[in-house]
Amino acid sequence: MTAGGPTRRSFLGGSLAVGAAVAGGGVLGGVLGGAARASTPDPDEPQPIPATGTVLVTLGTAAGPAVRSPRRGIASAVVVDGHLYLVDCGLGVVRQAVEALLPMSELRAVLLTHMHSDHTAELPGLLLFNWGAPVDGFTRPFRVLGPGGAGALPEGAEAVVTPATPGTEDTVAALLAAYAYDVNIRVYDEARPPLPDLVVAEDIALPAGVGAGPRGPLAPPMAPFLVYEDERVRILAALVDHPPVYPSYGFRFETPHGVVAFSGDTAEHANVVELARGADVLVHEAVYLDFYRGNPDYPDEFIDHLAESHTEPEGTGRVAAAAGVGHLVLSHLAGVATDEQWAGAARTTFDGPVTVARDGQVFPIS
Numbered sequence: 001m002t003a004g005g006p007t008r009r010s011f012l013g014g015s016l017a018v019g020a021a022v023a024g025g026g027v028l029g030g031v032l033g034g035a036a037r038a039s040t041p042d043p044d045e046p047q048p049i050p051a052t053g054t055v056l057v058t059l060g061t062a063a064g065p066a067v068r069s070p071r072r073g074i075a076s077a078v079v080v081d082g083h084l085y086l087v088d089c090g091l092g093v094v095r096q097a098v099e100a101l102l103p104m105s106e107l108r109a110v111l112l113t114h115m116h117s118d119h120t121a122e123l124p125g126l127l128l129f130n131w132g133a134p135v136d137g138f139t140r141p142f143r144v145l146g147p148g149g150a151g152a153l154p155e156g157a158e159a160v161v162t163p164a165t166p167g168t169e170d171t172v173a174a175l176l177a178a179y180a181y182d183v184n185i186r187v188y189d190e191a192r193p194p195l196p197d198l199v200v201a202e203d204i205a206l207p208a209g210v211g212a213g214p215r216g217p218l219a220p221p222m223a224p225f226l227v228y229e230d231e232r233v234r235i236l237a238a239l240v241d242h243p244p245v246y247p248s249y250g251f252r253f254e255t256p257h258g259v260v261a262f263s264g265d266t267a268e269h270a271n272v273v274e275l276a277r278g279a280d281v282l283v284h285e286a287v288y289l290d291f292y293r294g295n296p297d298y299p300d301e302f303i304d305h306l307a308e309s310h311t312e313p314e315g316t317g318r319v320a321a322a323a324g325v326g327h328l329v330l331s332h333l334a335g336v337a338t339d340e341q342w343a344g345a346a347r348t349t350f351d352g353p354v355t356v357a358r359d360g361q362v363f364p365i366s
């Protein structure tokens with residue numbers, strides 16, 4: 001696309017709507033319907049994110065890495081007074097961001113919860129396809145914040161690639177190196193700003209004395225600690241329990257208009273309660289184990305991993321109730337169940353509102 005090409009907004013009114021039919025779902029289906037009846041406003045059609053206030057967008061809501069449903073890979077956005085913050089970069093985040101009309105030129109930070117590939121696989125696409133003014137992308141520096149290197153593989157794991165355990169800084173450096181030819185020629189040929197100057201990658205440093213490690217404990221009880229702050233947003237993190245992955249984080253966004261917390265990938269855990277204490281919205285991962293149990297396609301070891309590393313809906317409700325959150329949103333959905341099965345199970349332990357997130361769903365916080 002060139003500077004004289006269609007804007008994202010005009011693009012949405014055209015060919016992109018055709019692709020929405022594949023994805024299905026309420027919001028994306030609305031794009032298609034809106035295009036077919038151009039003169040009739042459709043309340044489900046994506047609207048520009050408000051210039052003021054805080055908005056959560058659940059861009060992609062699937063667990064991974066297998067692609068078993070129309071849902072896109074896990075990714076969420078928080079937009080605060082028009083400034084953009086992303087949490088995780090699952091498969092589909094680049095297109096989902098376009099369809100949600102996110103202000104990519106106002107990107108301030110990308111947060112990675114942990115280094116499982118279903119949370120990071122489209123980070124290179126996010127960086128390369130939103131780079132520079134010709135693509136309505138970022139032209140100013142922003143931060144990529146995520147786990148540092150684990151330091152060691154789990155006990156008993158063999159190094160089948162290398163023994164390396166790259167964290168966020170090393171991963172971003174390796175991505176830029178892998179795309180060095182593309183980056184170099186686009187700076188030369190298209191007058192884009194040097195990409196390495198814009199992507200400021202940082203490993204999250206744990207506070208002293210936490211006493212955690214790759215061979216345990218993975219998530220000792222801890223108070224959330226500050227990892228990012230600007231004039232609008234404070235972002236805090238805490239270790240969560242996602243064996244065998246270390247470090248694995250949840251996040252808490254404190255904004256002038258409300259608080260949004262993300263569990264990350266985790267078993268039911270007290271650190272998530274602290275992250276979500278009094279939050280307006282808690283986005284919690286969830287697994288529906290009844291979908292897997294007794295299914296010969298899934299070995300017992302796999303089901304054991306799900307049970308130890310993820311949270312059933314009843315557990316998400318217990319966390320939401322203990323934290324006193326205003327609204328529980330289920331995302332990173334592993335297993336197939338109806339909305340009523342997901343939410344009904346969570347409502348057995350939480351009296352407040354529960355939403356089973358859809359891709360592209362917008363949650364105004366204030």
Ligand SMILES: [Zn+2]
Nearest residue numbers: 114116242265
């Ligand atoms: Zn994970």
